[in-house]
Amino acid sequence: MSDAILTLEHVDVGFATDDGTVSAVSDVSLSVASGEIFGLVGESGCGKTTLAMATMGLLPASATVSGSVRFQGRELVGLAPEDLRRLRGDRISMVFQDPMTSLDPAFSIGEQIAETITAHRNVQRGQARDRALALLADVGIPEPERRYGDAPHRLSGGMRQRVVIATALANEPALMLADEPTTALDVTIQSQILDLLRDLRQRLRTTIVLITHDLGVIAQLCDRVGVMYAGQLVEIATVAEIFRAPRHPYTQALLAALPTQHQEPGSLRVIPGRVPNLIDPPPGCRFASRCPYVMDECTIVPPLAHESADHLIACWLSEATRAAAHPAGAATGGAA
Amino acid sequence: MSPRGRFIVRRLLLAIPVILVMSVFVFLMIHLVPGDPVQTMLGFRATPRNVATVREQLGLDRPLLAQYITWASGLLHGNFGQDFISHAPVSTLLAQRLPVTIELTVLSMTLAVLVGVPLGVRAAARPGAVRHLSEGLVIAGIAIADFWLGIMLVLLFAGIWQVLPPSGYVPLLKDPIQNLRYLALPVVALAFGETAYILRTTRGAMDEVLDTQYISFLRAKGIAERRIVYRHALRNAAAPIVTVIGIQFGVLLGGAIVIESLFALPGVGRLIVTSIQQRNYVVVQGGVLVVAALFILVTLLTDVLVGWLDPRIEEGAAA
Numbered sequence: 001m002s003d004a005i006l007t008l009e010h011v012d013v014g015f016a017t018d019d020g021t022v023s024a025v026s027d028v029s030l031s032v033a034s035g036e037i038f039g040l041v042g043e044s045g046c047g048k049t050t051l052a053m054a055t056m057g058l059l060p061a062s063a064t065v066s067g068s069v070r071f072q073g074r075e076l077v078g079l080a081p082e083d084l085r086r087l088r089g090d091r092i093s094m095v096f097q098d099p100m101t102s103l104d105p106a107f108s109i110g111e112q113i114a115e116t117i118t119a120h121r122n123v124q125r126g127q128a129r130d131r132a133l134a135l136l137a138d139v140g141i142p143e144p145e146r147r148y149g150d151a152p153h154r155l156s157g158g159m160r161q162r163v164v165i166a167t168a169l170a171n172e173p174a175l176m177l178a179d180e181p182t183t184a185l186d187v188t189i190q191s192q193i194l195d196l197l198r199d200l201r202q203r204l205r206t207t208i209v210l211i212t213h214d215l216g217v218i219a220q221l222c223d224r225v226g227v228m229y230a231g232q233l234v235e236i237a238t239v240a241e242i243f244r245a246p247r248h249p250y251t252q253a254l255l256a257a258l259p260t261q262h263q264e265p266g267s268l269r270v271i272p273g274r275v276p277n278l279i280d281p282p283p284g285c286r287f288a289s290r291c292p293y294v295m296d297e298c299t300i301v302p303p304l305a306h307e308s309a310d311h312l313i314a315c316w317l318s319e320a321t322r323a324a325a326h327p328a329g330a331a332t333g334g335a336a
Numbered sequence: 337m338s339p340r341g342r343f344i345v346r347r348l349l350l351a352i353p354v355i356l357v358m359s360v361f362v363f364l365m366i367h368l369v370p371g372d373p374v375q376t377m378l379g380f381r382a383t384p385r386n387v388a389t390v391r392e393q394l395g396l397d398r399p400l401l402a403q404y405i406t407w408a409s410g411l412l413h414g415n416f417g418q419d420f421i422s423h424a425p426v427s428t429l430l431a432q433r434l435p436v437t438i439e440l441t442v443l444s445m446t447l448a449v450l451v452g453v454p455l456g457v458r459a460a461a462r463p464g465a466v467r468h469l470s471e472g473l474v475i476a477g478i479a480i481a482d483f484w485l486g487i488m489l490v491l492l493f494a495g496i497w498q499v500l501p502p503s504g505y506v507p508l509l510k511d512p513i514q515n516l517r518y519l520a521l522p523v524v525a526l527a528f529g530e531t532a533y534i535l536r537t538t539r540g541a542m543d544e545v546l547d548t549q550y551i552s553f554l555r556a557k558g559i560a561e562r563r564i565v566y567r568h569a570l571r572n573a574a575a576p577i578v579t580v581i582g583i584q585f586g587v588l589l590g591g592a593i594v595i596e597s598l599f600a601l602p603g604v605g606r607l608i609v610t611s612i613q614q615r616n617y618v619v620v621q622g623g624v625l626v627v628a629a630l631f632i633l634v635t636l637l638t639d640v641l642v643g644w645l646d647p648r649i650e651e652g653a654a655a
Contacts (some may be wrong), residue, residue: 058555089558096556101549105648106571116557153648167557 005175005207006032006055011067011077013050013059013231020279024050026231026286027067029304032175037201037208039218039239042228048211051228052177056094057084072174080336093168097180099161103152108277109163110136110148116170135166139196145230158189165196172204179211215258221245224310227251230275230286233304237311247313250287250293285315293317300325340643354632357632359411362625363404366396366617377615390420394618416622421614426622429607434626437603439508439515441588443523448530449581456538456577460546461565470535477532482591486525486598493521503600522599526591529582537580541573542626548572573648582638586631 013025020120025047032038034205040048053059055069057076069076071092076084088094096102103112111130117123123131129148136144139162152160161181168176198221201208210222218225218239225242227235227250235248246252253271273290276282282301285291291298297316304314305324313323374391375382389396395406410417416426459470494502500521506514545551546569554564594603600606604623611619643649 056556060551085555085558085560087558088556094553094556096553099547102552102553104550104568104572106568106646115559118569119557151647164553167553191433 003034004031005034005072006209007068007070008051008055009068009070011051011054011065011069013047013054014064015060016062017279018062018083022278023281024063024231024278025054026281027301028228028231028233029067030233030236032207032209032227033224034174034207035201035220036223037197037204037210039222039225039227040209040211041213041215041218041225043213043275045230046228047231048228049179052094052179052209052211055177056088056092057081058088058094059156070076080264086120087283089116089168089173090171091173092175092177093171094212095161095164095168095172095176095178098184099157099164100184102164103160104254105152107151108149109152109155109160110144110150112152113163113167116167120171132166135170136163138169139163139166139200140192156189158192161185161189161193162196165193165200169200169204169206173206175207175209177209177211180213181210182217183212183214191220197221215255227254231278231280232301234284234285234287235311235313235315236304241311247307247311247318248287248315249291249293249317302321339647343643343649344640345606347636347643351632351636355629358628358632359408359625360404362621362628363407365624366623367400377617393420411625412528417618418627419616419619421616426619429619430622430626433602433604433607433623435508436505436601437589437592437596437605437627438520438630440522440526440601441585441592443519444526444530444588445581445585447523447527448584449535451527452531453538453577455543456535457542457565457570459539460537461569463562467539470539474532474536477529477535480528482525482529483594483598484521485528486595489521489525490599495579497509503598505601518539518601522595524603525598526577526588526595529591533584534577536583538573538577541576542569545569545572571645575642575649578638578641578645582634585634585638589631 008031011025011028015022015024016163028047028051030038040051042048050059050063054063054065055076056073057079059065065077067077071087076087079087103109107115110129110132113135114125114128117128117131118125118223121128133144133148136147141147141159141162147155152163155163161184165181168178181197182193185193194217197208197210200206210217212218222239224236224238226233227242227248229250234245235242235251237247242251243255246312250271257269257271259268271290276286276289282289282299284301288294288298295316301319302316302318303312303324304312305318307313307318307320310324313321366426372387374387374394374396378386378390395403398406406415414427416421418424419426419429422429455466455470455473459467490502493500501518502521503518505518508515542565546565551564551569552567555561559568589605592603593609596603596605597609604626608620608623608627611617611623
């Protein structure tokens with residue numbers, strides 16, 4: 001793997017609620033290489049968005065983050081709010097799921113892009129405006145000059161998401177976190193936005209972390225993918241590898257649930273059981289209660305281990321996981 | 337015409353039927369009094385002859401529609417009728433009294449906005465001590481009646497500490513400092529409850545806006561928190577706040593009637609109260625009409641301002 005731009009080590013995120021602490025992200029470690037598109041896949045509520053918000057330092061006060069998040073070698077957990085603010089929108093940017101509600105309805109789209117520039121760069125208003133116009137053209141907004149002063153409600157969802165992406169790119173960030181950037185859009189617009197992201201990555205060499213629950217989007221756009229389940233990272237592999245040879249039982253079940261063209265109508269395959277309650281979840285692998293291969297060791301969290309150079313898996317079924325756990329002696333103790 | 341121009345014209349046109357309906361109600365007021373209005377006015381010892389004379393003077397012997405048309409066309413020329421006690425034109429009486437009421441209500445509203453909006457914004461942006469304080473203030477403001485607060489203020493500031501006059505009035509143009517000294521207590525008494533409503537509305541609107549995704553996106557863009565709160569969130573919360581301020585202005589005009597009587601301020605409110613006691617219906621009519629027209633004007637301004645703050649409303653109305 002080439003130089004990592006973002007490295008997460010043993011990241012835990014908990015939310016304090018009236019009923020107890022929700023363990024939204026549990027012991028996640030991963031590393032994103034500079035220039036790649038890394039997909040983070042998992043069902044709703046599995047902690048993908050929380051992970052992104054933790055990286056941005058945007059979690060509400062009720063959340064506690066522990067572990068390490070390093071961006072370009074700099075530790076972000078515990079960084080002063082003002083230093084985090086300077087990074088946000090400048091070196092790291094984020095695109096949210098719903099373009100209909102991402103833009104401030106009271107300001108024009110052009111102003112909102114220019115504002116992102118003036119917040120981080122000491123430039124004249126005119127320069128910020130010129131740059132915003134160039135960005136609008138860059139993301140495929142026709143007639144940027146005429147559109148600059150438009151309020152967001154005058155644009156369609158797809159156009160708004162282009163504006164959001166232009167905003168996220170305004171200061172040429174090293175890393176862009178895109179949280180379900182196409183989920184709220186209809187299918188043709190989805191593929192346009194995916195094309196745009198692919199094209200921008202090629203031209204700007206921006207590293208992208210793409211969060212989605214849509215395996216199709218992963219297949220189209222990503223280089224590598226991490227699979228999350230109920231706050232735990234269960235598998236990381238190249239996209240080709242994930243689709244060819246998924247190793248974790250959850251990944252296998254997820255792929256098996258994808259409908260195919262040859263499938264009989266009305267016969268969608270589902271994963272039996274339900275996601276565990278994340279308030280005081282049972283120790284060990286959180287997929288254990290739904291896993292067809294469940295065994296005694298599953299009450300201990302399996303470590304994420306290299307199956308091959310670019311395939312990591314956290315499951316006791318894997319020899320690599322056993323080998324990685326053995327020196328730590330986790331297999332015998334109640335380390336979970 | 338631009339959407340904004342069309343919107344304003346539309347609102348102005350809509351005000352016409354409102355004014356018409358209002359004028360009909362005010363006109364009918366005199367006929368809704370139980371029994372014969374002239375008899376009530378003159379008292380029970382009036383001779384039938386007197387009653388007939390006054391009725392003729394007031395034109396009450398003519399058909400209702402004819403009366404209304406005469407009265408309404410008089411209004412269009414600024415003629416509100418004659419006070420049959422002092423024989424002064426009602427328009428003159430109102431012109432003398434109106435500035436007092438306007439000064440009282442505008443000062444009260446300004447004070448309420450200047451205290452309520454910043455406190456509401458801060459309570460929403462930074463939950464903690466300010467929020468708890470604001471909750472107490474809201475409950476107190478809504479629970480405490482303005483006339484009771486007025487009496488307490490007089491007891492404290494005029495009675496015990498003797499720093500402000502208990503009642504009376506000096507015109508603004510004659511002596512601005514004395515004018516403010518006389519108005520200080522009534523303005524505070526009237527503004528207190530208003531502050532609570534404006535604070536609560538501001539806090540609620542800000543809570544809602546600060547919870548939206550575009551605020552999260554602004555944070556993700558690295559915009560400074562102060563700018564997010566005061567420039568973006570407040571701008572979006574402004575429409576509901578302005579709407580409530582407009583509506584509350586009507587409440588304030590009603591409150592002014594009580595407060596003016598309490599502090600012996602020569603405003604329209606006190607004029608109305610005295611005229612009611614004297615059964616001086618023509619003056620009551622004129623006073624109510626002016627207060628109602630003032631409220632319609634404020635509502636109109638509010639609508640225009642809200643449309644300007646939220647262009648989606650303007651465009652929606654023009655479509």
